[in-house]
Amino acid sequence: MTKSPCIICVAITGSVPRKEDNPAVPISVEEQIESTHEAFEAGASIAHCHVRLPDQTPTSDPELFGRLKEGIEKHCPGMIVQLSTGGRSGAGQARGGMLPLRPDMASLSVGSNNFPTRVYENPPDLVDWLASEMLKYDVKPEIEAFDLSHIFQAAKMQKDGRLKGPLYVQFVMGVKNAMPVDRPSFDFFRETLARIAPDAVWCAAGVGPGQVIVNEWCIETGGHCRT
Amino acid sequence: MTKSPCIICVAITGSVPRKEDNPAVPISVEEQIESTHEAFEAGASIAHCHVRLPDQTPTSDPELFGRLKEGIEKHCPGMIVQLSTGGRSGAGQARGGMLPLRPDMASLSVGSNNFPTRVYENPPDLVDWLASEMLKYDVKPEIEAFDLSHIFQAAKMQKDGRLKGPLYVQFVMGVKNAMPVDRPSFDFFRETLARIAPDAVWCAAGVGPGQVIVNEWCIETGGHCRT
Ligand SMILES: [Zn+2]
Ligand SMILES: [Zn+2]
Ligand SMILES: [Zn+2]
Ligand SMILES: [Zn+2]
Numbered sequence: 001m002t003k004s005p006c007i008i009c010v011a012i013t014g015s016v017p018r019k020e021d022n023p024a025v026p027i028s029v030e031e032q033i034e035s036t037h038e039a040f041e042a043g044a045s046i047a048h049c050h051v052r053l054p055d056q057t058p059t060s061d062p063e064l065f066g067r068l069k070e071g072i073e074k075h076c077p078g079m080i081v082q083l084s085t086g087g088r089s090g091a092g093q094a095r096g097g098m099l100p101l102r103p104d105m106a107s108l109s110v111g112s113n114n115f116p117t118r119v120y121e122n123p124p125d126l127v128d129w130l131a132s133e134m135l136k137y138d139v140k141p142e143i144e145a146f147d148l149s150h151i152f153q154a155a156k157m158q159k160d161g162r163l164k165g166p167l168y169v170q171f172v173m174g175v176k177n178a179m180p181v182d183r184p185s186f187d188f189f190r191e192t193l194a195r196i197a198p199d200a201v202w203c204a205a206g207v208g209p210g211q212v213i214v215n216e217w218c219i220e221t222g223g224h225c226r227t
Numbered sequence: 228m229t230k231s232p233c234i235i236c237v238a239i240t241g242s243v244p245r246k247e248d249n250p251a252v253p254i255s256v257e258e259q260i261e262s263t264h265e266a267f268e269a270g271a272s273i274a275h276c277h278v279r280l281p282d283q284t285p286t287s288d289p290e291l292f293g294r295l296k297e298g299i300e301k302h303c304p305g306m307i308v309q310l311s312t313g314g315r316s317g318a319g320q321a322r323g324g325m326l327p328l329r330p331d332m333a334s335l336s337v338g339s340n341n342f343p344t345r346v347y348e349n350p351p352d353l354v355d356w357l358a359s360e361m362l363k364y365d366v367k368p369e370i371e372a373f374d375l376s377h378i379f380q381a382a383k384m385q386k387d388g389r390l391k392g393p394l395y396v397q398f399v400m401g402v403k404n405a406m407p408v409d410r411p412s413f414d415f416f417r418e419t420l421a422r423i424a425p426d427a428v429w430c431a432a433g434v435g436p437g438q439v440i441v442n443e444w445c446i447e448t449g450g451h452c453r454t
Contacts, residue, residue: 111404112339112346113376119339119348124404127341148375149340149406156407177338177351179376180383184422188415195411 007224009046009142009203010039015058015088027052029064033071039227040076046105047072048082048142048226050089060090065098080104082142085130087120095126099133105168106134108141110157111150114177120146127153131162142203143169146178151189155196166199170226174210181210186217234451236273236369236397236430237266242285242315254279256291260298266454267303273332274299275309275369275453277316287317292325307331309369312357314347322353326360332395333361335368337384338377341404347373354380358389369430370396373405378416382423393426397453401437408437413444 012035017025026035029051036047049072051064069081082105085095099106108130109122134141141163143154157163171189173181186204193200203224206214211227218225239262244252253262256278263274276299278291296308309332312322326333335357336349361368368390370381378398384390398416400408413431420427430451433441438454445452 111374112341112348113374114338114349114351114354114380117351119346119350121339121346121348122341123346124341124344146376147338147340148412149373149404152407152409153341153404177376177380180379182379184415184419185375188411192411 006219007046007203008044009048009082009224009226010036010044011048011050011205011226012036012039013050013052015050015084015086018056027056028054029067029071032068033075036072036079037075040079044079044227046080046082047076048084048107050084050086058089060085060094060097062098062101065103066101069101069103082106085109086144087122092126093129096130096133099130099137099139102137103139105140105142106130107144107170108134109144109146109150110153111147113146113150113175116176120178128162131157135162135164140164140168143167144172145169145189146172146175148185148189148192151193152196155193155200158197165197166201167193167197169193169197169200169202171202171204172207173204173214174207181206181213183217186214187221190221190223233446234273234430235271236275236309236451236453237263237271238275238277238432238453239263239266240277240279242277242311242313245283254283255281256294256298259295260302263299263306264302267306271306271454273307273309274303275311275334277311277313285316287312287321287324289325289328292330293328296328296330309333312336313371314349319353320356323357323360326357326364326366329364330366332367332369333357334371334397335361336371336373336377337380338374340373340377340402343403347405355389358384362389362391367391367395370394371399372396372416373399373402375412375416375419378420379423382420382427385424392424393428394420394424396420396424396427396429398429398431399434400431400441401434408433408440410444413441414448417448417450 026032081103083103084107112122158165205226253259308330310330311334385392432453
């Protein structure tokens with residue numbers, strides 16, 4: 001058990017849900033800023049941000065990310081801004097086009113895995129390039145561990161200097177065709193991280209119906225939360 | 228511990244090594260048949276087969292696979308022939324073009340992961356198609372588990388009928404950018420498989436310098452071996 005407070009990271013928009021799925025999903029930058037402000041006042045301290053085009057399509061557009069970052073910094077002083085470099089919003093180096101904005105954090109996938117209908121592609125050279133951009137612009141990565149090998153890969157990248165420690169790792173469970181929401185695996189992820197990267201800090205995200213379950217496991221075992 | 232004999236699967240050629248790396252690597256079908264025959268006489272009972280073009284490039288050519296299968300069946304009566312559907316030898320449905328030959332077994336990757344320089348792509352629809360071809364031609368898959376989620380995926384595919392049980396699963400360790408050779412992970416793979424697919428049979432492969440280490444772990448814990 002950690003004695004430090006639980007960090008709540010709020011993923012206000014994500015890259016998948018649309019107004020048709022839930023009219024409350026904030027899509028425009030203005031809606032996102034207001035939604036983040038409410039979460040901030042409710043206790044969230046990291047904002048995990050995706051941006052959308054007017055037609056709701058996910059994008060990696062640095063200009064939109066810039067406006068969102070500026071708005072959150074203004075309305076939510078002290079909140080940590082984490083921008084997504086995820087592959088649902090762009091391809092290749094476009095995924096890191098917002099890193100020169102020097103957000104506090106950015107998400108970083110260090111391996112590949114299957115998603116519901118396709119391969120989530122994070123080729124080794126792109127991973128290394130994104131990591132080097134994060135070092136260059138002093139951006140703290142949140143490692144997205146969609147599988148066990150991704151935890152080992154992050155520890156290796158810390159050891160050889162491609163990532164600056166201590167690692168901040170998120171275990172992601174409940175994505176179809178990737179890791180299911182499974183308690184023994186969750187415990188093994190925690191134990192493995194503690195064994196190979198003892199200074200690492202971790203949180204976990206359960207997707208869809210797994211969200212509350214995984215949040216409870218996080219709180220029970222001293223990790224941080226993603227809502 | 229199992230009381231059944233240890234099954235030795237011999238990967239005579241693989242898709243990567245060339246004569247320049249080791250002059251003993253069998254490349255032509257004739258060399259492969261003789262090499263398999265020696266392994267068979269030394270006690271191997273599964274032949275894991277890749278085929279190569281005359282310039283040593285890996286291929287999925289059904290004609291070459293057919294000649295190899297026929298030669299092994301003639302020279303090594305009773306040996307189990309396992310043909311590779313791996314992604315280093317072809318792309319898309321070409322990877323399963325040899326399944327109508329009705330080999331005893333074929334390898335099947337059920338998820339994606341990183342390889343040393345690229346993404347090992349096994350998109351969900353291709354995985355499902357390969358699995359359905361194996362059902363159609365009565366080919367027993369060897370599930371190649373390059374990561375933890377692949378074990379869960381195989382169990383799910385057995386449960387919903389896409390794979391016929393009992394599963395035969397191989398844990399693969401030591402591929403750069405995928406799972407390292409790690410004993411606690413090896414043990415967790417075994418435990419997880421026993422928990423979610425209790426009737427499954429397993430073996431494990433360590434790549435390169437990890438081969439002997441992983442073989443020893445397999446023998447010690449009652450699994451089968453890949454050489
Ligand atoms: Zn995200
Ligand atoms: Zn506000
Ligand atoms: Zn192979
Ligand atoms: Zn012979």
